[in-house]
Amino acid sequence: MRVLFFLAPLLGSATAENGLAGWLRHASLSCSHQCQSKLPANIIALNATESSPVYTAGIELQQGLKGIYGSHVDISHDKCQTPSAAVIVGTLEQYRKTCGSLKDVPDLDGDGFWIDTKDTVVHILGSNEKGALYGAFEYLSMLAQGNFSEVAYATNPVAPIRWVNEWDNMDGSIERGYGGPSIFFKDGAIVEDLTRVKQYARLLASIRVNAVVVNNVNANATLLTTENLEGLGRIADVFRPYGVQVGVSLNYASPETFGGLDTFDPLDASVIKWWTNITDQIYEHVPDLAGYLVKANSEGQPGPLTYNRTLAEGANLFANALQPHGGIVMFRAFVYDQLNETNWTADRAKAAVEFFKELDGKFDENVVVQIKYGPIDFQVREPVSPLFANLFNTSTAIELQVTQEYLGQQSHLVYLPPLWKTILDFDLRIDHKASLTRDVYSGKHFNRKLGGSAAVVNVGTNTTWLGSHLAMSNLYAYGRLAWDPTDDPKGMLQDWIRLTFGFDEKVLDAITQMSMESWPAYENYSGNLGIQTLTDILYTHYGPNPASQDDNGWGQWTRADRTSIGMDRTVSNGTGYSGQYPDEIAAMYEDIDTTPDNLLLWFHHVNYTHQLHSGKTVIQHFYDAHYSGAETAQYLLAQWQSLKGKIDEERYEHVVRRLEYQAGHSIIWRDAINDFYHNLSGIPDQFKRVGRHPWRIEAENMSLDGYRPYTVSPFETASGSVAIVTTSNETVGTATTNIKLPSGTYDLAVNYYDLYGGKSQWGVYVNDKKVGEWQGNNEDVFSHTPSIYLDGHSATRLKFRDVKVKKGDTLKIIGKPDGVEPAPLDYVALLPQGIVD
Ligand code: GCU
Numbered sequence: 052m053r054v055l056f057f058l059a060p061l062l063g064s065a066t067a068e069n070g071l072a073g074w075l076r077h078a079s080l081s082c083s084h085q086c087q088s089k090l091p092a093n094i095i096a097l098n099a100t101e102s103s104p105v106y107t108a109g110i111e112l113q114q115g116l117k118g119i120y121g122s123h124v125d126i127s128h129d130k131c132q133t134p135s136a137a138v139i140v141g142t143l144e145q146y147r148k149t150c151g152s153l154k155d156v157p158d159l160d161g162d163g164f165w166i167d168t169k170d171t172v173v174h175i176l177g178s179n180e181k182g183a184l185y186g187a188f189e190y191l192s193m194l195a196q197g198n199f200s201e202v203a204y205a206t207n208p209v210a211p212i213r214w215v216n217e218w219d220n221m222d223g224s225i226e227r228g229y230g231g232p233s234i235f236f237k238d239g240a241i242v243e244d245l246t247r248v249k250q251y252a253r254l255l256a257s258i259r260v261n262a263v264v265v266n267n268v269n270a271n272a273t274l275l276t277t278e279n280l281e282g283l284g285r286i287a288d289v290f291r292p293y294g295v296q297v298g299v300s301l302n303y304a305s306p307e308t309f310g311g312l313d314t315f316d317p318l319d320a321s322v323i324k325w326w327t328n329i330t331d332q333i334y335e336h337v338p339d340l341a342g343y344l345v346k347a348n349s350e351g352q353p354g355p356l357t358y359n360r361t362l363a364e365g366a367n368l369f370a371n372a373l374q375p376h377g378g379i380v381m382f383r384a385f386v387y388d389q390l391n392e393t394n395w396t397a398d399r400a401k402a403a404v405e406f407f408k409e410l411d412g413k414f415d416e417n418v419v420v421q422i423k424y425g426p427i428d429f430q431v432r433e434p435v436s437p438l439f440a441n442l443f444n445t446s447t448a449i450e451l452q453v454t455q456e457y458l459g460q461q462s463h464l465v466y467l468p469p470l471w472k473t474i475l476d477f478d479l480r481i482d483h484k485a486s487l488t489r490d491v492y493s494g495k496h497f498n499r500k501l502g503g504s505a506a507v508v509n510v511g512t513n514t515t516w517l518g519s520h521l522a523m524s525n526l527y528a529y530g531r532l533a534w535d536p537t538d539d540p541k542g543m544l545q546d547w548i549r550l551t552f553g554f555d556e557k558v559l560d561a562i563t564q565m566s567m568e569s570w571p572a573y574e575n576y577s578g579n580l581g582i583q584t585l586t587d588i589l590y591t592h593y594g595p596n597p598a599s600q601d602d603n604g605w606g607q608w609t610r611a612d613r614t615s616i617g618m619d620r621t622v623s624n625g626t627g628y629s630g631q632y633p634d635e636i637a638a639m640y641e642d643i644d645t646t647p648d649n650l651l652l653w654f655h656h657v658n659y660t661h662q663l664h665s666g667k668t669v670i671q672h673f674y675d676a677h678y679s680g681a682e683t684a685q686y687l688l689a690q691w692q693s694l695k696g697k698i699d700e701e702r703y704e705h706v707v708r709r710l711e712y713q714a715g716h717s718i719i720w721r722d723a724i725n726d727f728y729h730n731l732s733g734i735p736d737q738f739k740r741v742g743r744h745p746w747r748i749e750a751e752n753m754s755l756d757g758y759r760p761y762t763v764s765p766f767e768t769a770s771g772s773v774a775i776v777t778t779s780n781e782t783v784g785t786a787t788t789n790i791k792l793p794s795g796t797y798d799l800a801v802n803y804y805d806l807y808g809g810k811s812q813w814g815v816y817v818n819d820k821k822v823g824e825w826q827g828n829n830e831d832v833f834s835h836t837p838s839i840y841l842d843g844h845s846a847t848r849l850k851f852r853d854v855k856v857k858k859g860d861t862l863k864i865i866g867k868p869d870g871v872e873p874a875p876l877d878y879v880a881l882l883p884q885g886i887v888d
Contacts, residue, residue, distance in 0.1 A: 068699040070515035073254050074527050074550035075188075077118030077195050089199050090120045090136070091173060097141025097149055097183075099128035104180040104256075104294040108140045108187035111253070115191035138173040138190070140183050146176050155203065162261060162294075163207030166190060168200070178207075181261060181294030188257040196549040206535070210493040212419060212448050212503025213260050213533035214298065214381070216344060217510070218267040221274060226267050227454050227592075229461040229518040229834035230511030235265050239273060241282025248289045251510060256293035258530020262341035263295055264505075268383065269352065270300040272309035275329055284336035296341035298381070299333070301369070303345065304353035316358040317368040330372035342378035343369050344421070344505075349386045362386065362406060363413035370415035381448060381505065382414070384422045384438055389604030398618070398626035399606025400426035403438040412444035419446040419501050422492070424474045426628075427607060429457050430583040431574045432470070434640070434650055437631035439491045440479040446501035449474070449492045453525045454509035454517070457584045457592050458573060460835035461518040463713045464687060465573045466566035468528045468540035475536045480635040489536035504533040518834030519709055520702050523551065524566060541567060558697050561690045568683055575680025576720040579673055580663075581653030582609050582617065585724060587843065591836040594716070594843025595723035596765050610656055613731060616669065617652035629654060648672075659732045673728055674736045677721040684717035685887055712833060715848030718888065719768065719802070723843050726767040746888055748862070750775040750786050750876040758784030758866065761841065761875065768843040769877050770802065776841075776873035777866060780809075784866045784874055790817075792881055794857040800888060801864070802877035804845040805829040807837035809872025815851070815879070816863040823851035827872050841875050856881065 080086060094116075096109025109126040116124050131139070131150035139146070143159060156165045159178030164186035167174040175190055177183030193200065218226040219233040221240075234247040255263060265286060266274055273279065287297040306312040306325040316322055333340055347354030347365055355365030366382040373380060387402035403426060414420065420442060425433025429452045439447060451471055452458075458465045475489040486496050494502030506529045510516040517523060527547045531538045541563060548554075548562045577595070578585035587596035588607050600609045609616055619625030621641050629640040639645045640654045648663045659670035667675065688710040695703060725741040735741070751760040751773045761776045763769035777784040799822065803813060811827040829847060830837040838844035856862070866874025880888050 068701045070520050070523070070702065071250065073516065073523055074547055075253055075257055076550065077115040077191060078553065079121055080119050080194075080197055082120055086197075086199060087120065089194075090116065090122055091124060091138040092135060093132075093137040094124050094126040095131065095137055095139040095141075096126055096128055097131075097139070097145040098180070102288075102292050104184040104292060105141050105145075105177075107256075107292040108175070108184040111184070112138060112140065112187050112191065115195070119191070119194050133172050136171045138175065140175040140187050141177070142179055142183055143176040146174075157205045159205055160207045161211055162259065163205060164189070165203075165205045167203040168193075169203050181256075184256055184294050185259045192257070192546065192550060196546065197554060208259065208534045209489070209495070209536060210503035210533070211501060212262075212379075212381075212505065213530070214262040214264060214341070214448075214503070214505040215255065215260055215453075215508040215529075216264045216268065216300075216450075216505050217508060218269075218454075219265060219509075220267050221271045221279075225509050225511055226269060227456045227507070228509035228511050229454065229836075230509065230516050231513035231518070232511055234510065234512055235286060241279060241286060245285060245289045247512060248286055251516075252290045252293035252295050254516075254526070255295050255530070258527055259534045260530050261295060262298050263290065264298040264300055264341075264344045264381075266300050268300045268344060268346040269350075270302040270346070272302045272305040274299060275305065275309060275333075277332075280333060280336045283333070287337040287339070291339065296339055297337055298341040298344055300344045300346065302353070303347045303355070303365070305329075314358075315353060317355045317360050317365050318358070323368065323371070326368060326372045330369075330376065330378075334376045340376065340378055342373055342380055342417075344381045344383070345369060346383045346385065349383065354386075361410060361413070363410040366418045367415045370418045374415070374417055379417045379419055379501065381419050381421045383450070384420050384436075385428075385450075387606065390606045391604065392601060392608055392610075395619070396626045397606070398620060398628050400618075400620065401626060401628050401631060402426075403436060404441050404631045407438055407445075408441045410445070411442045414445050416446075417501070419448050419503075421448045421450050421505055423450045424471065427583065431458060431570075431577055432473070432581055432649060433583075434581075434653060435474045435477045435479065435488050437628075439488055440481050440486070440633050440636075441631065443497055446494060446499045447492045448503050448505050449488070451504065451506040451529060453506045453529050455522065455525075457586055459713070460593050461522045462709060462833040462835040463573060463716065464519070464521050464565065464569045464710065466540070466544065466569050467525045468532065468543065469567065470570050471532065472540060475532065480633050482633070483635060486633075493536070504529075506533070513834075515705070520551070520706055521562075521566070521709075523547070552698055552702075555697050558694055561694055565687045565690050569687065572680045572683035572687070572717070575676040576684065576717045577680075577724070579676045580648060580669065581650035583607055585609075590842075591838055591844050593835045594838075594846065595720050595727075595768065596843055597724060597727050598765060609652070611728070611731060613733070615656055615658045617656040618654070619656040620654045625656070659728070659734055670728060670732055670734045671737055674725055674738070674741055677725050678740060681717040681721040682887055685714045688714045708832065711850070712847065715800075715802075715850065716846070718848055719843060719846045722770065723765070723767040727765075730767070744770065744880070744888060746792075746882050746886060747878045747880045748788055749773070749878050750864070753786040753788040753864075756785045756787075757782040758786050758876075763841045763877075765842065768846050769841070771878075774804065774841055774875050774877040776875045777868045780868050780871065780873060782868070784868075785863060786866075786876060787861060787863045790856050790858060790860045790862055790881070792856070792858065795883065796853050796855050797881040797883060799823065799851045799854040800848055800880040800882060801825075801851075802846060802848045802880075803827070804841040804875035804877070805837075805847045806841070806845050806872040806875070807839050809868065809870030811869045811872045811874035812867045813874060813876070814865045816861075816865070817854065817856055818860050819863070822854050823849075825849055827869070827874070839871070846877065854881075
C-alpha cells in the first residue's frame, strides 16, 4: 500500500468548536495543489431515494469534501458516468446493475464494504446500503486525516449487533448521564425538534453502529402510548437514512401497569396477546424496529420469576412477538439478588451463571443474552464475566459502558479501550482450546448467527455530547471495536485525535500519551488489585467511599477488616466463583500464586502484609499506587497545558478546567483511600507520606470567625477528618492564620466542598490582598452527579499558582455561604515549586 500524507500544519478551522461535530468536523486541510488533484469532480450515489443510506452517503460526501477541500462537488444518482475523477458510492448489487461488473471485489458480508481509491474513480461499494454509507465515512475519515493513500480493501463487521443503549427517561433526565438532558424525551413525550437526533445519527453511522435503544433499561411503559409511538416513529425516520435502527427497552410489568390486565405472567394467554398487539402497533410506527432490550428481575424490576417462570420463558415471550417482524430481544444477564455478607460463600459475582447456565439452549433463536463485561458492574477492573464460557447454545452480546459511571463520570479523563481490551482479548480456554471473549460474543466460537456488542452511551444535549470533549474518544473507539475488536486502542485514538483536533504532531503525541495513561492512573488512585473502584456505591458512584462497599446486601464487598482484605472466591475455601470458569482459567484463579496481582483481591482474601508478585505488600502497593496515580493526574494537566495555542481557545479552556479539577480530585481520592486503609490496618507507609502533610494548614486549626468545625463523613474525605462550615447560612465566615513557612513563592491549594443547592463564594487573601477567589458552582461546570453532603463527591481542590508570601504574613479565607451551601473549607496548602502535597 502506498501511503501518501499531505500534511497541513493547521488545526483545520471549522466553525464553532463546541464539540457538536465530534470527529466529523471534516475541517479544511488548506489543501496544496497536490492534494487538490485528489478532489473528485463528481459524486455518483447509486440511489435517488432521499431516505436511503446511499443517498445520505452522497450528501455526506458532498458536505465532507466541501469542508476538507473548500470546493463544491455535484451529486448525480441514476447513471454511471465516470468523468475523469469521480467517487461512486452504492451497493455492490446496484453498481453491477448500473455500471457493470467490477474485478477484484472479494465477498462482502453483513454491513461490509469495499473501498478502492487506486483509480481516478474512487469506488465505495457496500454489501448493503449501510455498508456503502460506512465506506463513504471511511473515505472522508482518510481525507480529513490528510491520508491520500491508494488503498483497495474490503472490510466486514465481526458481528451483526453493534448497538448503543441510551438510558434516557421519559421526563428527559438520563440515568448515569453526564452530558445534560435527553435529546429524545422531555416531560413524558418525544421532543419536537429532532435536530440533535440527526446529528447523533451521523456520529453513530460514521462508527458503524447500527441500532440505538432510545430509552432507559429501567423502562417506563408510557413510551407505549399512541402519541409516544408516533414520536418513536419520528425518531426512527430521522435515524433511518443513516442506517441506524431504533430499539426500545420494555418494562416487564407493562401488561398490568399500563395495559390494565391483572397479570404479567409470560405464559398467560392474555399477556401474550397483549404483547403481540403492542409489538404490532410499534411496527406500524417503526417498520424496521431493531427489537427490544429487557431488564427483568434485576434491581427491583419486574420479570418472569415473579410467576415462577424461567428467564428463558420470559425472554421468549418477546421473541415470539418480534419474530414475524424480524426483530430481536436483547435480554440482559444483569440479574442478581441481595445477599448477606455474614455468609462467607455468598457472592453476587456468581449470579449470572447461576441464573442463566441452566437455560442454555432454551432461548429462541432471536434472543441474545446481553452480558456486562465483568460479573459485578462496570468496575475499574474486573475479570471477564464467566457467563461467556457457560452458554454454548445461546447467542450473546457484550455490554460495555461508554458513560463513565464508576470511572470519573466524564469529569475525569479515562480512555477506556485499554480496559475493554483486557476483556475482549481474554482467552477463556473453553474446552482447553483458544476461545477469546471477542470470538465468543461475536458468535464465531460457537458458530452462532447473532451476537455482538452494546454500549451504554448516554449522550445528552450538551454540545460536547458526553459532558467532556476528551470523553468522545471512548464513543468513537467503541464503534470501531464493535466492528473489529482486534483494532488497536492507540491507533483508534490517534485517528480520533486527528479528526477532532487536527494533526499537529505535538497535539497528537500529548493527547495520545494523556489518554493512554489515564485508565492506569485512575485505577491507581481509585481501587487497586481487583478490589473494585471503591467509589460510593450507595449514592452517586463518583467519589471515594470504601466503607460503602461492605455491610449491605449489594454484594460489592471487599471484606476489609483490621488485618485482611479481599473476596475469597476460590472453590477450596471461598465462594466457589473461580470454579465457574473453564478448567485452565479456574485453576489459574484458584491458586494465589498464579492469580495476577491486578486481580488478587477479586479472588483471594489476604493479609495487608501479603507479598505480591511485584515484591510489595498489599498495603504498600495501595499507598504507592495512590501516590503514583495522583501524580500522573497532575501530569495530564501539564501535558494539555503544553498545547496552549495549538488547540482552539473554546475547547482548550473547557478541557483545562476538567483536568485541573481531576488533578485536584485525584489527590482527594489518594488521601481518602490511603487514610482509610491506614486507619483500618494501622500499618504505616514505608515512605511516611500517608497522614503526613507538612504543607497543609487545616481550616479547623485557623482562627475562626463566623465559621465552626464540622466533622465530615466519611471521615477520610476530609484532611484530619474535620472541615469548617459557616455558623449559619447567612453568616460570612473568616478563617485566619499566620504563615510560618519561609518567605518565597508557593502554589496555594485549597480544599473545599461544593454542594448541590448553593453557590458559595470564597476569597483568599495574603495581608488583605486578594490572591484568589472561586465559586461553588461545580454543578453547572462539571458533569458528575452532584452531592448534597460534605463528602468525597463534593470535595474539590483548586490551585492558585505562584503566590508570593513572607514569613509572618496573614493568610485569610473569607467564605460567603449561599443557599444550603455553608462555604465549607477543609484546608489550605502552601506548596513549594514541584511539590504535589
Ligand atoms: C448499574 C447502574 C444502574 C443501572 C444498572 C443496570 O447498577 O448503577 O443505574 O440501572 O447498572 O445496568 O441496569
